[in-house]
Amino acid sequence: MSFFEQLKFNADGLIPAIVQEQSTGRVLMMAWMNRASLETTLATGKTHFWSRSRKKFWMKGETSGHIQAVKDIAFDCDGDTLLIQVEQTGAACHEGYRSCFFRSVENGGPSFKITEPQLKPPGDIYGKGQP
């Protein structure tokens, strides 16, 4: 049986993909895939997503060089979420942090703190003219 038959894409044809660094267990980011980006991820061994804000197919690292080499693709009991194990080049986060989850709630909230160093300022990743 194909695992595609187990998956439930939402009304927009999308499924959330959690990306985890296999070597450390660190959760790096969450992004959305459509069927085409999942198929391309499988075919190339590099993560591809669908940007809901830009309405655009994109390869992680296409601008920054911070690609993700795919090691495993798991899916959950309901078939509505993917968990992708990768090895990450550079910073996963567009703000220059290793993980997008670089802020945690402090002492039960509502304050929060930054929990890891910024590897690079975003201007060094994408060029000064880009957001």
Add this chain to the structure above:
Amino acid sequence: MSFFEQLKFNADGLIPAIVQEQSTGRVLMMAWMNRASLETTLATGKTHFWSRSRKKFWMKGETSGHIQAVKDIAFDCDGDTLLIQVEQTGAACHEGYRSCFFRSVENGGPSFKITEPQLKPPGDIYGKGQP
């Protein structure tokens, strides 16, 4: 500044929450929270979610006893995903697996395999009369 001001709930007032086992790094599940379930999670130290299918506020483990004790709540750069570190009692998955992500794509797809043992059959968790 309150971390709530950093969060973006979607058009339905929901935000996806990735749940990770702090001691092992295992990603256990992904579920959705509204503001009330996040506030209750913070206040009680146990994860609470919003069920989109049942349209119901629920505490993880309320029927099964498989509760999640919250150790950390992180949020991503875009403020549209939560990452919650927990210590899990029993199986996180309603199908009796430790993690909901118990199936992985095999050899680049489309076949898949089960990657971990089932701890309990679902009937032993929820009672024979329940799904």
